[in-house]
Amino acid sequence: MKSVVGMVVSNKMQKSVVVAVDRLFHNKLYNRYVKRTSKFMAHDEHNLCNIGDRVRLDPSRPLSKRKHWVVAEILKKARIYVPPSADNPVGWGTDEKAIISILGHRNSFQRKLIRLAYEEIYQEDLITLLKSELSGDLERAICLWTLEPADRDAVLANEALRKPILDYRVIIEISCVKSPEDLLAAKRAYRFRYKHSLEEDVASRSHTSRDIRKLLVAVVSAYRYDGAEIDDKDLLGDPADEYFAALRMVIRCIRDPKKYFAKILRYAINTKGTDEDALSRVIVTRAEKDLKEIKELYMKRNNIALDAAVGRDTSGDYKAFLLALLGDDEINN
Numbered sequence: 098m099k100s101v102v103g104m105v106v107s108n109k110m111q112k113s114v115v116v117a118v119d120r121l122f123h124n125k126l127y128n129r130y131v132k133r134t135s136k137f138m139a140h141d142e143h144n145l146c147n148i149g150d151r152v153r154l155d156p157s158r159p160l161s162k163r164k165h166w167v168v169a170e171i172l173k174k175a176r177i178y179v180p181p182s183a184d185n186p187v188g189w190g191t192d193e194k195a196i197i198s199i200l201g202h203r204n205s206f207q208r209k210l211i212r213l214a215y216e217e218i219y220q221e222d223l224i225t226l227l228k229s230e231l232s233g234d235l236e237r238a239i240c241l242w243t244l245e246p247a248d249r250d251a252v253l254a255n256e257a258l259r260k261p262i263l264d265y266r267v268i269i270e271i272s273c274v275k276s277p278e279d280l281l282a283a284k285r286a287y288r289f290r291y292k293h294s295l296e297e298d299v300a301s302r303s304h305t306s307r308d309i310r311k312l313l314v315a316v317v318s319a320y321r322y323d324g325a326e327i328d329d330k331d332l333l334g335d336p337a338d339e340y341f342a343a344l345r346m347v348i349r350c351i352r353d354p355k356k357y358f359a360k361i362l363r364y365a366i367n368t369k370g371t372d373e374d375a376l377s378r379v380i381v382t383r384a385e386k387d388l389k390e391i392k393e394l395y396m397k398r399n400n401i402a403l404d405a406a407v408g409r410d411t412s413g414d415y416k417a418f419l420l421a422l423l424g425d426d427e428i429n430n
Contacts, residue, residue, distance in 0.1 A: 241377065253378060363395065
């Protein structure tokens with residue numbers, strides 16, 4: 098047997114620890130890696146291990162019925178949380194600027210490699226770590242950015258569906274702006290993560306009107322429309338009607354998604370208190386697509402650069418991260 102690396106999850110027993118070891122397996126159906134966790138009891142001669150330590154285990158002769166491993170090396174000691182104080186206002190002391198500098202200037206493929214390498218070296222999922230170390234709008238934006246695009250769409254869709262009032266904008270954006278291939282990948286990722294289909298979850302939203310559900314199920318189930326142009330101005334109906342508004346949104350996403358996203362950004366920034374969820378969603382999802390053109394449209398229609406508007410309405414590390422994605426340096430290179 099080979100040595101394994103894992104995290105100590107229990108050290109209650111004398112000279113013994115329980116270590117969780119994660120392994121990655123490739124799932125051919127979904128073309129992604131799946132994490133499986135096994136737990137091993139190991140001998141810790143001097144009781145040096147603490148919960149959370151990263152350790153290397155070497156195989157050993159049987160020391161008891163369940164103990165066939167020994168702790169060969171403590172690779173990384175667990176960080177001990179210190180409550181915030183005047184000298185240490187952030188507790189863990191996470192270097193947010195370094196995280197922004199690294200992840201904010203890497204494309205999707207590079208971020209995937211970073212995440213896989215981190216998992217292999219530290220036996221811990223990078224996004225799980227980011228969620229534990231960051232908070233608020235910065236945590237949400239960086240975690241969405243670090244996900245692969247299809248996974249990101251699945252997470253956004255699930256978040257929208259779990260809200261007390263369904264945010265159907267997210268479902269429409271994913272369904273009507275994505276290419277058929279990207280929509281299929283998002284639906285596969287959704288099923289893989291949540292064990293049921295996106296269509297099923299949309300259809301089961303009992304607190305949403307029947308007409309809205311039928312419309313959303315239809316757009317989620319169909320490929321993106323690429324036929325003759327449709328003008329939403331030709332639609333007749335009450336602008337205050339929710340179904341009518343959703344239908345116009347579908348047409349706008351299909352007809353001119355850049356213009357649609359520029360308008361969403363304007364509403365997100367100009368609304369009282371700023372809609373950070375919408376702001377993060379648009380910037381993160383369009384940064385590697387058409388954000389440059391969206392910025393130009395925003396400038397033309399609002400007489401202010403999007404960078405300046407974001408800088409004015411956000412603050413701190415969250416502001417720094419969004420500006421990194423909006424920056425002149427091309428993240429796609």
